[in-house]
Amino acid sequence: MTKLEEYKKINKELGFMAHAINLMYWDMQTIAPEGGKERLSDSITYFSTEMFKKSTSDEYYKLVCDLSEPEEFDKLDDVMKFDVKKTKKDLDEMRRIPADFYEEYVKTTTASSMIWPKAKQTSDYSLYEEPLKNTIEAVKKYQKYKRPDMEVYDSLIDQFEEGMDTKTIDRVFGELREELIPLLDEILKKPQPDHSKFTMFIPAYKQAELCKMLVEYMGMDMNGFAQAETEHPFTTGIAPGDVRITNHYHENDILQPIFSAIHEGGHALFDQNIDRKYDDTAGSQVNMMGLHESQSRFYENILGRNINFWKPIWPKVLEIIPEFKDITLEDFVREINHVENSFIRTEADELTYCLHVILRYDIERAIFVGGADVKDLPKMWNDKMQEYLHVTPKNDAEGILQDMHWSDASFGYFPSYLLGSIYDGMFLEAIERDLGSIDDILAAGDIKKITKWLNENIHQYGATRTSKEVLEAVCHKELSAQPLIKYFKEKYKKIYG
Template sequence: MTAFDNLMVFQRDTQALTEVAGRLGWDQETVMPDGAGPQRAEEMAAIEKVLHARRIDPKVADWLDAIETDALDVAAAAQIREIRRAQERAQKVPVELSTAIARATSAAQRKWADARAADDFVAFRPVLEEIVALRREEAAALAGGGDLYDALLDDYEPGASGTEIQAMFDAMRPRLVRLRDAALGASHQPEKVIGTYPAKRQMRLARKLAQKFGYDLNNGRIDKALHPFSSGSGLDVRITTRTNPEDPFNCFYSTIHEVGHACYEQNVDRDYLLTPIGRGASMGVHESQSRIYENQFGRSRAFTGWLFGQMEQRFGYAPASNPDAFYGTVNRLEKGYIRTEADEVQYNLHVMLRFDLERRLISGHLDVADLEEAWNARFAADFGYDVDRASHGVLQDVHWAVGLFGYFPTYSLGNVYAGCLHQALRADLPKLDSKLAQGNATYATAWLSEKVQRHGALYAPKEVIEKATGQTVSVEPLLSYIEAKFGEIYRL
């Protein structure tokens, strides 16, 4: 066997162990007994210790040095790129630190859920202080004197920087705020959701929606969790959703969103299974799939017309008087606190708030003790009303509890990427609306599977989008789409 062959055999086991760790995380958020948290934290720490040792194993460096990279094909070269990147990052972080982070973030998950239920940030503050301190220490080790936040962001969006993200937000904010204010002040307002919708029926329709968008339930499953998420890759990709009897869209669009993530993982070329490129290229590209599934397809006039009929059949009535009104209801702008429930106009404003706060936390310009006050002040300034409780504010998201600093801006990057993809897809698929009106979303998702998903991490994030669209990444397609859509809905 060649050095490359030996490296890939070794790497396959590393990837398999990574999937095992992911499965433990899925279990923790879905069916793990309440009292099992302390033991699970030790289990997660033990697996991280093994994974860290494998990433920095001297044999990996020897194999990498022995490989003639000039002779590799594109896929093999991408494998080497990803293995080398993981090795270099792991070598900078002491095993004791990576293990401590795994232990602390696993234990914090249940403590966050309890604090959120009690609306008690003060109770959670010491836990978050520990996690922020650990992640700052990790960032310092990775940055080597560079920007701490960029070092963490690189975990989720390789090659991106906080400065680049800030410039993107500066370009988006004025137009989004202007559109939000115009829509909320418009004389025409879409109908509000009416009625109640039993959880079991919601879940049955959610399963149908998942399949309509191409999710393979032979290699997946749908469960309920406090915070919807997708987990796994290849042959085992699971999603969760949640239900609210008074808001069926929370369930349906959380499901479609997570299906976007899951289909990406299910559709990666099987030749890449359990290899470093056998997963999504970045979290920004991942979010591009979930956001385009959820919004440009799922909230389109064509698809909501089909969904209106499904709700009438399954519940006896729909949340609006007719398909046209239903389209407005699905896309209605509301004053609200929750990012995951926000409309397309306001969603990125929620992300901007989190980006600025977490960047200040990691840089040391904001202490955890002052975080709730800073959140509430920023929210009031951005949205014009006060946060009423911690679960609607600083405790609403699980991300900081599990140490995902640098993750939030990838949601907006995903929206921008989705805007670019949607523009290109519309040009290629002239029958898109007629197919969506029949509930056939796979006509669109098959395009994404071919252009984006099958490649996995073969290409760098922006390269994936630019190869799929033939255009440079820009915020313009997203903003033009949003302005046209909501200008029509609100008759602006």
Template sequence: MTLLEQYKDKQKKISYLGHAASLMNWDKETTTPEGGMEKLAEALNYFQTEIFKLSTSDEAFDLVCKLAEPEEFDKLDDVMKFDITRNKRDLEKMRRLPQEVFEEYVKAVTKSSIVWPSAKRASDFSKFEKELGATIEAVKKYQSYVNPDKKPYDALIDQFEEGMTQETIDRVFGDLRKELVPLVEEVTSRPEPDHSKFAFKVPAHVQDKVCRFLVEYMGMDMTRIAFGETEHPFTTSMNLDDVRITNHYKEDNFIEPIFSAIHEGGHAIFCQNVDHKYEGTEGGVINYMGLHESQSRFFENILGRNINFWKPIWPKMVEMIPELANVTLEDFYKEINFVQKSYIRTEADELTYCLHVILRYEIEREIFKGNVEVKDLPAVWNKKMEELLGITPRNDSEGVLQDMHWSDGSFGYFPSYLLGSIYDGMLLEAVERDLGSVDDILAAGDIRKITKWLNENIHQYGSTRISSEVLKEVCGKELTAEPLIKYFKKKYSA
């Protein structure tokens, strides 16, 4: 075989192992009984270690280095040039990591992610404190080898949103913090909508039907999607033709699962529409989480919380949920845009959600500066909630234990949610520049025009452009929170 054929063969074997590990992780989150978790964790650890060993082996690195030499590199097409360049860079980092340190990290985050759900159900941080502490230390140790020239939290931010820095985040989050804290105070002082109109139960199987209808309406290819149910909704991609989303149905609150489905559907539509020429390469794996979150939150908030999204499909909604015949679309619109100071990030309205993310970012930043001890996190969390939203969680479950991210070591991920919303303000301007009024497009039932625009301008490129390059190319400007602030002020002044 040629060098390129040898390289592709090895990458294919790594992808097969990765597929198996992804299936195990999906099973862990959706169907594995509690009694089977330990054995599954052992199997998952094995596969992840084998992937690490194979991908960082001398043979794999030697192939990449030879293909990166000018005489071989110049023969490659653009897809493979990107793949080799990215893979060589990442391998140089990962080969600094001793296998035993990697195994310690995998064991720590696997155990932590298994303990977290039971601690959350018990609303007892003490049941999770030891495992979280071990995960934080494992993350720090991991980064000390992989990115020895960076501070740990800078490295973690860059890991989830390449090219992003604390300095930039501090600037744009600071702009939002300054504007949103008083805006939330103003909006929450207004009379509330009549929530009693929505005090009816919707069976889980009906919610599932509604959610499937909505993601298909948005532009989902239903032949390449699978659905599951978990404590915390998420999206995962086995490959470009096998994307999976989960939800958490609540019979007494059908609105939350609807918007979870729209949110995860946005992630999945991104995954499904990466150009297949990137399949099996670094370009086909979407690594920029701010950009990923911009797509999920664009569908969820910019489109899904717009009354015009619902106008063409309201009769279908009433058909599936007959109780909606007793409320008007205007009532529904007010309910889904009701702003309140709430405890749970995933249940928060689009306005206060920003403050929930700022809270997590500020805490993570202090953890990795060494200014916060694990045992003090519940108190620190509660103090931040009081500062930003004027409320104090009543227990650990609706406070520090509510998110899964820290349990699996995903420190540095939270900023991507708000970065995604900031990108959305900029993308909204770009969509309307190219297509005209989003209100008119949605009201006409042409949401797939917007989905196609996103496919063509963002999705098809996968990970071949970092977020700052996408914004410059698509929006024609550098990162700024001003369009999002403008959107919020215009919407909530009405």
């Protein structure tokens, strides 16, 4: 075999191993019985370690280095040039991590992932304190091995949003904080909708049926899609042609599962529409999570909370959920745009959600820059909730234990949610520039036109464009929070007068 053929062969084998790991993780988070989770955890650790060894082996690294030499590199097509260049960069970092430490790192984070649901369900932070402390220490070591010349938190942010830094985040988050807090204060003075009419019992199977209908309406290829229930909603690309989402059904509150489905559906549409020529290459592994979150939050908020999204499908909603028969579409839309200070990030309205993310950003910086003690984090969380949202969680389940991200070592991910919303303000301007009013498009039942625009301008390129490059190519502008601020002001002044 040529060097390129050998390289592609190993990439295919790594893809098979990733497929197995993804399936086992999916199983552990969804339908695996409690008695089988320890074995699943051990299996995930084993295959992850073997995959790490193979992907950082001398044999593989030599192939990458050889293909990076000008006489070999110049022969490659654009797909393989991107793949080899990105793989070389990643390997140079990953090979700094000792294999024995990596195995211990996987054990530590997997154990944390297993304990977090129990701690949340019992609202007992003491169960989680030690695993979280161990995970934080493991993350610090991991990043120092990987990028010894970078500050740990800067490295974590760059890991999830390549090219992003705290200086830029501080700037755009500051723009939002300055404008949104006065707007929020004005909104909270206004009369609020009656939520009680939405606290009806709706069986989980009906909620699941509605959620499936919604993602199909958005443009999902249902031949490459599946959904299941778990403690915390997430999306995972199992393998090429197989994208799955999870949800958590609340039988007395259907609104949260509805918007979790639309949100995760946005992620899945991105993964599903990456050009298949990038299969088994770095181009299929989108690590710009701000860009990924922009897609999920664009569907969830910009589209999903617009009355025109629902007009064409409201009869179908009533057919699946007849319990809504006494609720008007206007009542429904007023409720889903209800702004209030709340405890749970995933249940927050799109306006106060910004503050939920800034809170987490502040705490992560306190951990990795300020050296905050793990035992003090629940109090720090509650103090910041009071400062930003004027509410204090009654327990740790609705406080610091509500998110799964830190349990699997995803520190640095939270800022990507708000970056995604900031990107959305810019994408909204670009779509209306190219297609016209989204209100008109949605009201006509043509949401797939918007999905196609996103496919063609963002999704198909996978990881081959950074978020900055996407904004330049699609929006012809540098990052700014002003379009999102304009969207918020126009929308909520109309809703709340």
